Amino acid sequence: MKKISWLLLVLLFVYGCASSRKLMQRGQYDAAIEKSVKKLRKRPTKEKEILNLERAYQIANEQDYERIRFLKREANPRNMEEIMRLYTRMKRRQTNVRTVTPLYLPDRVVQFTYIDYDEEIITARSGAAEYYYHQAEDLMRRNDKMAYREAWMSLVRVKDLAGDFRNVNDLMEEARFKGISRALVTVRNHSHLNLPPEYEQQLLTVDPRGLDNSWVEFYYSDLDQSIYFDYYVVVNLRGIMISPNQTSQKDRIVRKRVEDGFEYALDANGNVMKDTLGNDIKIPKFKNLVCTVIETHQLKTVAIEGDIEIFSERPSRLLKREPVGAATKFEHVSARAVGDLDALDEETRKKVELGPLPFPSDPEMIFRTSDVFRAAIADALRKNRSFIR
Numbered sequence: 321m322k323k324i325s326w327l328l329l330v331l332l333f334v335y336g337c338a339s340s341r342k343l344m345q346r347g348q349y350d351a352a353i354e355k356s357v358k359k360l361r362k363r364p365t366k367e368k369e370i371l372n373l374e375r376a377y378q379i380a381n382e383q384d385y386e387r388i389r390f391l392k393r394e395a396n397p398r399n400m401e402e403i404m405r406l407y408t409r410m411k412r413r414q415t416n417v418r419t420v421t422p423l424y425l426p427d428r429v430v431q432f433t434y435i436d437y438d439e440e441i442i443t444a445r446s447g448a449a450e451y452y453y454h455q456a457e458d459l460m461r462r463n464d465k466m467a468y469r470e471a472w473m474s475l476v477r478v479k480d481l482a483g484d485f486r487n488v489n490d491l492m493e494e495a496r497f498k499g500i501s502r503a504l505v506t507v508r509n510h511s512h513l514n515l516p517p518e519y520e521q522q523l524l525t526v527d528p529r530g531l532d533n534s535w536v537e538f539y540y541s542d543l544d545q546s547i548y549f550d551y552y553v554v555v556n557l558r559g560i561m562i563s564p565n566q567t568s569q570k571d572r573i574v575r576k577r578v579e580d581g582f583e584y585a586l587d588a589n590g591n592v593m594k595d596t597l598g599n600d601i602k603i604p605k606f607k608n609l610v611c612t613v614i615e616t617h618q619l620k621t622v623a624i625e626g627d628i629e630i631f632s633e634r635p636s637r638l639l640k641r642e643p644v645g646a647a648t649k650f651e652h653v654s655a656r657a658v659g660d661l662d663a664l665d666e667e668t669r670k671k672v673e674l675g676p677l678p679f680p681s682d683p684e685m686i687f688r689t690s691d692v693f694r695a696a697i698a699d700a701l702r703k704n705r706s707f708i709r
Contacts, residue, residue: 400447
């Protein structure tokens with residue numbers, strides 16, 4: 321990446337340093353004109369640049385006129401936009417050189433004849449708008465979704481060229497509405513368990529990022545009966561496996577040796593011994609603490625297996641089946657202590673303070689999977705996004 325950036329800078333530098341003469345030799349006539357104009361604004365008597373400007377201007381206009389003559393002879397309506405661009409370029413070129421003309425050579429005055437291009441530009445713009453308008457009409461008559469999208473793009477071009485051209489706004493709205501693909505996402509429960517509607521609704525609150533685009537819309541409820549759906553995405557719940565409440569216990573003995581007061585050091589005569597500073601020498605006493613810890617491990621799991629199926633409506637067929645699933649668990653560790661609690665570390669004390677928790681019900685366990693399952697559905701939709709277009 322750094323090499324590419326450096327090469328780009330070098331090319332820009334070389335281009336910036338290229339003379340108008342070299343630019344002409346490369347066929348970059350408008351760049352040569354721009355270079356000469358900039359120099360002549362500073363030094364309007366520089367003969368070399370006057371001659372370069374004259375020559376580049378003459379060749380550039382000749383090339384554009386030659387191209388316009390060919391396009392007009394071809395008499396193809398689709399050429400009108402290019403004709404408009406060519407006339408617009410010639411007008412812009414003329415405006416640019418008029419900022420420095422007239423220019424004076426020893427033997428003559430360099431002055432370019434002024435030409436009014438506006439009428440040609442307006443005519444070509446109108447012809448281009450007509451071309452794109454009729455192209456859009458032809459596309460919309462196909463009654464095909466992709467054709468409606470192409471028609472919308474053509475109508476955007478009409479609006480750019482001619483503003484409120486005829487009924488372009490109404491046609492754009494129609495092409496937009498008919499060009500959009502609509503997909504309805506639903507949930508079907510094929511498992512042995514009856515699920516509350518709230519759970520299914522939670523699964524349908526899918527993160528739309530990466531799904532919706534300008535021509536595809538996803539719906540998660542069929543409330544408006546007037547909407548025609550082009551695709552159906554069915555989230556199938558095939559199996560729900562919920563484990564029984566599992567409780568296991570294990571015992572362990574915790575021992576801890578702690579300081580328990582002190583006693584004085586005595587000499588052979590039974591007198592308290594002193595250190596070098598004259599203080600009584602104390603000998604710490606220790607005792608062993610013992611506590612039995614009974615840990616209770618509670619575990620309950622749920623796993624949901626399923627898939628998403630993507631169907632097209634016209635023709636009615638299965639486009640793709642993608643497996644999806646989710647799993648979660650309830651896990652809790654608590655403890656009961658028998659003996660001296662001072663022997664326990666902080667982590668074990670917390671387990672003792674917690675105590676056992678009631679197991680969640682089966683419906684509660686299923687609800688716990690909703691976030692994970694919803695994310696899996698969204699990922700599967702994004703992965704198979706190309707099937708819905």
